[in-house]
Amino acid sequence: MVREIRIRKLKAEEARRKLEAELESAFLRGERHVRIIHGIGTFKLRQLTATVVEEMGLGRVLPDSLGRNPGVTEVELDPPPETVLRWHLRPAKS
Numbered sequence: 001m002v003r004e005i006r007i008r009k010l011k012a013e014e015a016r017r018k019l020e021a022e023l024e025s026a027f028l029r030g031e032r033h034v035r036i037i038h039g040i041g042t043f044k045l046r047q048l049t050a051t052v053v054e055e056m057g058l059g060r061v062l063p064d065s066l067g068r069n070p071g072v073t074e075v076e077l078d079p080p081p082e083t084v085l086r087w088h089l090r091p092a093k094s
Contacts, residue, residue, distance in 0.1 A: 003031055007049070008039035008071075015045055019052045027058045027077050034059075036073045049073045 005022045007015040019036070026034050038045035050061050050073065059077035 002033050002035050004035045004037055006037045007045055008037055010045070012044065012048055015048055016052060019049060020056065023053070023056055023058055023075070023077070027080055030079060032077055032079070034075045034077060036075060038071060038073065040071045043070075046070070046073060049075075 003022070003026050005019060007018055010018065015038070023034065036049050038049055040046075053059060053061055053075055059075050062074040062076055
């Protein structure tokens with residue numbers, strides 16, 4: 001099942017926070033594909049999505065996704081390095 005991140009109708013700052021948190025979570029869980037639903041509107045959220053994906057460096061926007069539905073961006077995430085997974089998934093200290 002593909003994770004869907006819905007940022008439609010959110011203000012840019014709220015959308016950025018949600019995108020960063022959800023993309024990091026998906027990356028750390030080893031998910032490889034994420035669908036971001038931003039709607040069409042003025043394309044600000046679509047542009048924000050591409051910017052956040054690039055800035056975070058966790059994967060890439062799939063180029064063919066932009067032609068199918070302009071209100072949805074598909075992202076392919078890179079697999080996290082094992083050292084990153086071990087650090088993030090370590091047991092919590094009491």
